[in-house]
Amino acid sequence: MDQLDSKMEKLEFGEWRIDRLLGSGAFGKVLLLSNKQTGEKIAVKKAHRDSVFSINNNWDKELEILLHLKHPGIVASLPVPLGLEALSHDAPILCMEYCNGGDLRQVLNKPINCCGIPEKDVLHILRDISSAVTYLHSVKVVHRDIKPENVVIQQTDEKNKYYKLIDLGMAKNLNKQSLCHTLVGTLQYLAPELFSCEKYNNTVDFWSLGIVIHECITGVRPFLPGQPPVDWMQHVERKTYNDICIYAHPDGEIIFSQKLFNENHLSSVMQILMEDWLKYMLDWNPAMRGRHQESDASHPPGPIVAFQILENILKTEVVSIFWVEGLALLSYAVTDDVTMETIHEWIERDTGINQRYQLLVLPRGGGPASGKSARQLLSFEEHGNVCLFSKVNNQSECKLTQVYPEFLEIMLANPRKEYEYRIQKRMWAQSVFFINHQTTLYRKLIHALKIHSTYMTVRASLLKQQIDYINGALRHAVSCHDVFTSSLKQDQQNYKLQSQRGGLPSCTLLEKWDKEEVTMQTKLAELQSKCSLLEQVVQSTVFSVAETAKLAGAFLAKPSDALDKYSQLALELYGDLQKRRTEQRQQLENNVAMTKIVVKVLKNRNQLFSDCFTQIRFSLIFSMLITFSAVEFKLYCY
Numbered sequence: 001m002d003q004l005d006s007k008m009e010k011l012e013f014g015e016w017r018i019d020r021l022l023g024s025g026a027f028g029k030v031l032l033l034s035n036k037q038t039g040e041k042i043a044v045k046k047a048h049r050d051s052v053f054s055i056n057n058n059w060d061k062e063l064e065i066l067l068h069l070k071h072p073g074i075v076a077s078l079p080v081p082l083g084l085e086a087l088s089h090d091a092p093i094l095c096m097e098y099c100n101g102g103d104l105r106q107v108l109n110k111p112i113n114c115c116g117i118p119e120k121d122v123l124h125i126l127r128d129i130s131s132a133v134t135y136l137h138s139v140k141v142v143h144r145d146i147k148p149e150n151v152v153i154q155q156t157d158e159k160n161k162y163y164k165l166i167d168l169g170m171a172k173n174l175n176k177q178s179l180c181h182t183l184v185g186t187l188q189y190l191a192p193e194l195f196s197c198e199k200y201n202n203t204v205d206f207w208s209l210g211i212v213i214h215e216c217i218t219g220v221r222p223f224l225p226g227q228p229p230v231d232w233m234q235h236v237e238r239k240t241y242n243d244i245c246i247y248a249h250p251d252g253e254i255i256f257s258q259k260l261f262n263e264n265h266l267s268s269v270m271q272i273l274m275e276d277w278l279k280y281m282l283d284w285n286p287a288m289r290g291r292h293q294e295s296d297a298s299h300p301p302g303p304i305v306a307f308q309i310l311e312n313i314l315k316t317e318v319v320s321i322f323w324v325e326g327l328a329l330l331s332y333a334v335t336d337d338v339t340m341e342t343i344h345e346w347i348e349r350d351t352g353i354n355q356r357y358q359l360l361v362l363p364r365g366g367g368p369a370s371g372k373s374a375r376q377l378l379s380f381e382e383h384g385n386v387c388l389f390s391k392v393n394n395q396s397e398c399k400l401t402q403v404y405p406e407f408l409e410i411m412l413a414n415p416r417k418e419y420e421y422r423i424q425k426r427m428w429a430q431s432v433f434f435i436n437h438q439t440t441l442y443r444k445l446i447h448a449l450k451i452h453s454t455y456m457t458v459r460a461s462l463l464k465q466q467i468d469y470i471n472g473a474l475r476h477a478v479s480c481h482d483v484f485t486s487s488l489k490q491d492q493q494n495y496k497l498q499s500q501r502g503g504l505p506s507c508t509l510l511e512k513w514d515k516e517e518v519t520m521q522t523k524l525a526e527l528q529s530k531c532s533l534l535e536q537v538v539q540s541t542v543f544s545v546a547e548t549a550k551l552a553g554a555f556l557a558k559p560s561d562a563l564d565k566y567s568q569l570a571l572e573l574y575g576d577l578q579k580r581r582t583e584q585r586q587q588l589e590n591n592v593a594m595t596k597i598v599v600k601v602l603k604n605r606n607q608l609f610s611d612c613f614t615q616i617r618f619s620l621i622f623s624m625l626i627t628f629s630a631v632e633f634k635l636y637c638y
Contacts, residue, residue, distance in 0.1 A: 012036075014083025023103075025149075027167075028091070032098060033084075041098040042078060047091045063094060069139070073132030075099060075152060075166045101153025101161055108148055108215060111571040111578070112436075114429035115219040115263040119270055122216050125151070127314055128163040133209060134307055136165075137202045143167075146208035147189040148215065187229045188221055192236065193286050195229065203289040206306060210281030214244070217274060218261045219429060222282065224248060226422035237284060241293055244278040250410050250423050263405050263433040267320055267331035273313045280306040319343070319377045321360070322385040323351055324448045324616065327400070327441055327609075330388065338374045347388060359389040363447075365454030387448045389620060400609060405430035408598070415595035418588035421580070428577055431594050432570045438605050439563040445612040446560045452619050453552040460545040467531075467538045474531050481524055488517055548618055555615045562608055566601045570594065 011018045015037050022030040028047040034040065066077040078095040080088070087093055104125070107113060116122070129151060136143055143150075145167055154162045191207035193200045214222040222245045224232035235246050235254055245257040260266070260275055283289040290306035321330045321343075332338070332346055344355040360368055363383035368376055377386055404412065407423075408430040419427070491513070573594055 013086055016081060016083055023149075035081075041100075042081070043075075043096045043098045044084070044087065045094040045096065046087065047093070063092075066094070069136075069141070071132055071135045072162065073128045073135070073164055075164045096166065097154075099152040099154040099164060101155035103153065104148035104151035104163070104212075104216075107153070108219065109578070111432065111574045113219060114574060115261070115433040116215075116217045116265055118265050119267060122213065122266070122274075123270075123314060124161075125163050125216055126213060126310065129165060129209065129212075130307060130310055132165045133205050137205070142202045143205050143208075144194075145189075146205055146212060148212060151212070188225070190229075191286065192233060192284060195233065200286060203286045206281045206290045207286075210278050213274070213281075214260070214278060217264050217266060219263075220247075220261075220426070222246065222278075224254075226425075239284060241283055241288075242279055244275060244282055248423070250407065250419060250427075263430050267318050267329070269316065269318045269331045269333045270313075273316065277306065277309055277313060280309065317375065317378055319374060320381070320385055321347070321377075321388050322444050322448060323347075323388045324445070325390050326351060327445075329385070332374070334374045334378065336373050336375060340368055340370050340372060340374055340376075343374045343377075351388070353388075353390050357391040359391050361387045361389065361448075361451050361455045363451055365451050365458055367455070384447050384451075385444060387451060389448075389452065389616075391620070400606060405434055408434055411591045412595060412598065415592045416590045418590050420588060421585040424589055424591060425577060427591055428570075428574050428594050431598055432567075432574050435563070435567050435570045435598065435601050438601055439567050442563055442605070442608055442612070443560065445609065445616070446556065449552055449612060449616050449619065450556055452616060453549050453556075456545055456619055457549050460542045463538055464542050467535055470531055471535065474527060477524060477527070481520060484520070485517060488513055552615055552619055555611070562604060563601060566597055566604070570597050573597065 013033075015035050016033045017036055019032045019034050019041075022032050022043060024030070028045060031044045031046065033042050033044055063077070067079070069077070076097045078097065080093065080095050084093070084095070107117065129146075133143065133146070143165065146165070150165060150167045152164050152166050154164060156162070187195075189208045189211050191200065191204035194204055211221055211223075214220075223236050224246055227248075232246070235256075239246060239256055242258045243256045245260065247255055247257070249255055258275070260271055260278075264271065266274060280290050287301050288294075290304040291302050292305055294302065316333050317335070319332050319334050321332075322328075323330050330347065330350055332343060334343075343360075344358055347353060347358055348355050362368060362377075363380045363386065368374075368386075380386060407427040411427040411431065
């Protein structure tokens with residue numbers, strides 16, 4: 001059990017027991033309590049004795065408001081259970097539902113999330129928290145303190161979780177002086193107007209939500225993270241409407257950007273949509289925040305549209321296709337009206353690969369149905385990416401582009417140069433992202449080889465089935481010809497006897513039948529010859545495919561985690577950086593340790609990628625043999 005306040009005289013209150021301290025802040029501390037009889041768990045927030053809430057006459061009124069808020073995205077406030085009244089003898093307490101998944105700050109602090117969290121989690125947070133904020137504003141409540149620490153996670157099972165807001169209305173009745181006093185440590189998320197004497201409204205929550213979402217996407221706050229508000233505010237005040245990010249370059253230059261950092265986990269489709277949405281949320285002018293920009297400044301502000309835009313974003317369905325030769329992920333928004341033909345057109349536009357030479361392979365080794373909606377690709381997302389191969393590129397070499405994140409490239413240019421903590425932290429974060437990205441790319445290449453090998457084997461099997469069907473049909477034709485020949489001989493014998501007995505001669509008819517029999521015999525012989533040649537081609541192709549599949553299988557049987565150890569080393573090094581004490585963070589440090597890991601990754605990556613590409617190329621070559629065999633098959637059949 002965590003060390004609790006020494007002033008607490010006991011740890012049990014009737015049926016309830018204090019299990020541990022969940023967290024603490026300027027207002028007080030949050031305790032986890034469990035019921036000894038039922039096992040039920042609740043969170044209890046206890047204000048400090050001398051905090052503003054302990055002496056605020058509006059505490060009971062505020063608590064009453066919180067008890068009436070009902071929304072799945074808001075942590076429910078609970079009546080104080082019997083026996084816990086004694087816990088509030090010296091300061092107010094607030095009982096809430098317990099969320100077992102921790103808070104968003106804990107998630108963002110994980111080294112693996114140093115450049116943001118996965119897209120599906122970003123959208124999940126947006127869906128839950130934006131709904132909660134919209135609800136609060138509909139009942140005239142402004143949160144005023146939206147930050148990662150105030151977003152908690154309720155994990156119901158391995159797959160399902162919910163994000164919820166806490167500390168609702170805590171700043172509702174505070175004046176400006178007490179607000180600045182009680183929100184120490186959270187100023188980085190406050191809207192600019194809260195630092196001045198201006199009046200403010202619910203758009204302060206827009207700003208805070210935008211800051212939180214930017215951090216979820218990129219791992220850092222958008223405006224000069226690491227600097228106090230008094231420093232970054234003067235720069236933010238000068239930003240244009242389109243600027244959603246301001247950061248300090250290692251050389252000291254302050255850069256204004258209209259784009260998210262490329263080091264994130266969003267698809268290209270979602271990145272564009274989120275960049276546009278963040279412009280609405282991070283508008284310096286509170287009167288225009290969340291609204292369309294008016295070209296004429298004299299016009300009154302229009303209605304708030306940010307949440308309607310967000311609703312449309314959350315409805316967007318995105319298909320991601322791994323372009324093997326380009327080592328890139330192509331992303332497209334799809335609807336019922338987008339067909340596979342449209343997808344092929346977009347791919348040609350983005351890659352330069354002619355539609356005739358595009359090969360799309362589904363995660364289970366099949367191909368998409370042409371002429372149908374591209375939404376069919378969505379059903380395979382959980383099994384891995386759809387892969388794009390080029391049918392005409394038969395080179396076996398892997399051509400890797402040497403493109404590095406901005407801060408990483410500067411670090412590699414001079415590893416021994418010393419930087420202040422916040423710059424070094426960004427360099428190392430981009431290093432972790434780069435290394436993990438290379439690891440992910442290698443896994444995608446392995447996946448591409450696996451599904452193409454399956455695709456090739458399935459096609460060879462289908463070709464074998466077709467030749468077996470043709471051989472069966474040929475045997476049937478031979479049997480029919482034998483019956484016809486036997487019948488013809490019998491008829492010829494009968495007509496000969498008929499003629500000998502004085503019947504009418506049928507020389508013309510007999511000659512016609514003889515010619516037909518000769519023609520059929522000739523065609524049947526030609527067909528047998530063609531089928532024999534075709535069978536040889538198919539057998540040779542099937543054998544070659546089987547051998548290639550064996551080689552691919554042997555390659556796939558090897559461990560594919562060669563880069564994983566470097567990812568782990570980089571994460572551990574970044575974690576150690578995060579743990580540096582305050583005095584250590586004041587010292588300049590070089591980047592030799594992280595550079596060594598990056599260099600090792602680059603050396604190993606080149607060989608690993610090249611070997612995997614070679615296997616993929618072999619697989620593609622024999623896949624083309626199947627295509628040629630199929631063409632010959634059609635020609636012979638014709």
